[in-house]
Amino acid sequence: MxxxxxxxxxxxxxxxxxxxxxxxxxxxxxxxVNELLTLEKDSLENLKKVWLGYTESLGNPILRKEISKLYSDINPKEVIVFSGAEEAIFICMNVLLKKDDHIIVQYPAYQSLYEIANAIGCKVTKWVMEDENHWELDLQFLETNITQTTKCIVVNFPHNPTGYLPEKEIYEKIINLAKRNNIYLLSDEVYKFLEYNEANRLPSACDLYDRGISIGVMSKSFGLAGLRIGWIATKNKALFEKISSFKNYTTICNSALSEFFAILALRNRxxxxxxxxxxxxxxxxxxxxxxxxxxxxxxxxxxxxxxxxxxxxxxxxxxxxxxxxxxxxxxxxxxxxxxxxxxxxxxxxxxxxxxxxxxxxxxxxxxxxx
Incomplete structure (x- = not known):
């Protein structure tokens, strides 16, 4: 590739x-580091006890449990932890897609959300947003461009770089289109929890659809990019197993120190x-x-x-x-x-x-x- x-x-x-x-x-x-350690009384002593050997490939079980609390219908066994969201995107696309598959990507987009698919040999349709329409999505375009070879729709809410967030009924229509056509929905949700009005927060794709794949990270909303901790949450067991297997060819496991601080941060989110x-x-x-x-x-x-x-x-x-x-x-x-x-x-x-x-x-x- x-x-x-x-x-x-x-x-x-x-x-x-x-x-x-x-x-x-x-x-x-x-x-x-000191600011994070002050969030809990015994955190410094607990930090001193962190073992610096290999960690569990799927992620620290305590961390997976804390991540699962960010969702309404996900259990810890449906969460896998990565070294940042980038690794999650890379592995997911390599597992999910093959040459000549078709994907539709909300656009503009973070480059890896479409470029990895291009490198695999997929046909990529850009679902272009325009400021003349206040960045609103054209659902008719999405529906018209779904074909028999469409494998996945890629969305990003809240959106990078526009800050766009659709109304819930628009989001539901996207979910329903994916369901109706039996298409995966890869949802980049790294800015979730930064809605200016909490009532506008969208439910995660993984909570709504068994082919929904939600990607999260400690970098954006939590401001902890240096930890390099991201994750995927999905109810799709077959896909989850393939993703976890592929990770053995990338990082294998995550930093013990990073997982410790991610747990600390999520407990005090x-x-x-x-x-x-x-x-x-x-x-x-x-x-x-x-x-x-x-x-x-x-x-x-x-x-x-x-x-x-x-x-x-x-x-x-x-x-x-x-x-x-x-x-x-x-x-x-x-x-x-x-x-x-x-x-x-x-x-x-x-x-x-x-x-x-x-x-x-x-x-x-x-x-x-x-």
Whole structure:
């Protein structure tokens, strides 16, 4: 298998740790080790007892139990833990798909959600979202493009990079289309729990459908990307067994220390999520003011969930050039839409970190100098 270069991750690798401000980070504000340890009374003593040998391939049983609590109808035996969501996506697609299978992918998308399928030799149909429609999904397009060879529909709610979240009735229609056609539904749910209104939260695909596959991670909503802990939850036993077998060719098992801290964080998830939502809401208020002030420069569609959005650049300049000039002059990083293979008019902005107001001020200074 030869996979195309991962544009977004290579862009980050080149710039992320060499700039003063990352204004396109997809994750929330992280924690240091001491901050996590203060969440529980005896955590430091328990940390000292962590055995640094091999761990269980499917994941620490306690961690699998804590992850299962994030769902309404999943038991720990229906959860498998990986070294991040990327490994989960890679293994799932390699197990699920074969050459000439057809998949439909909500788009724009994180590159691995379609590029792995391309590398396998699948036919990939992009289910394109547009800001002219406030990023709403065209269900007629989905229904029309399902064929006899369609193996899987790939969705991402809340959505990266737009922050889009469909109404529950739209989501239910997607689930029902998958059921009616006996198609797998691969659901990237890494931003779940960052809905600005909890009433808008969608149920997980794995809770609604026996061919639903839900992917989660500690990186985004929980702000713990350094743990490299992700997971798949599914009720499909045959698929689960194939996924667990394939993992023996990748990481085999996870870091004992990472699993310890993931357990600690999930036990205290309400504290972590509430803190992150407070940061997001404060930053969103600033972004609303900013984009209202500079409405001649940008088209702003306020997201419904998550810590990222996808504004459109209205001035006569490519998004890539705009982002690179900002990087050069103000050491502020934005992610141009070219790294999503989605034209050259949008950019991703992240607002899950505490220093976003400072980065936003730098962006405003840059605009004033144009």
């Amino acid at each position: 030869r996979i195309k270069d991962f544009k977004l991750e290579e862009y980050f690798a080149k710039h992320e740790f060499n700039v003063e401000y990352s204004l396109c980070s997809s994750d929330c504000e992280s924690f240091n 309400s504290k972590i999520l509430n803190r992150n939502l407070e940061i997001i809401n404060n930053n969103l208020n600033l972004l609303d003011e900013f984009f209202n002030k500079y409405s001649n420069f940008f088209k702003w569609i306020k997201p419904k969930a998550g810590s990222i959005a996808f504004p459109r650049l209205l001035v006569n300049e490519s998004a890539e050039v705009f982002c690179l000039n900002l990087l050069k002059k103000k050491s502020v990083l934005l992610m141009p839409s070219t790294n999503y293979d989605y034209g050259d008019r949008h950019f991703r902005i992240g607002f899950g970190r505490k220093n976003m107001p400072e980065a936003l001020q730098k962006l405003e200074d840059f605009l004033k100098e144009l």
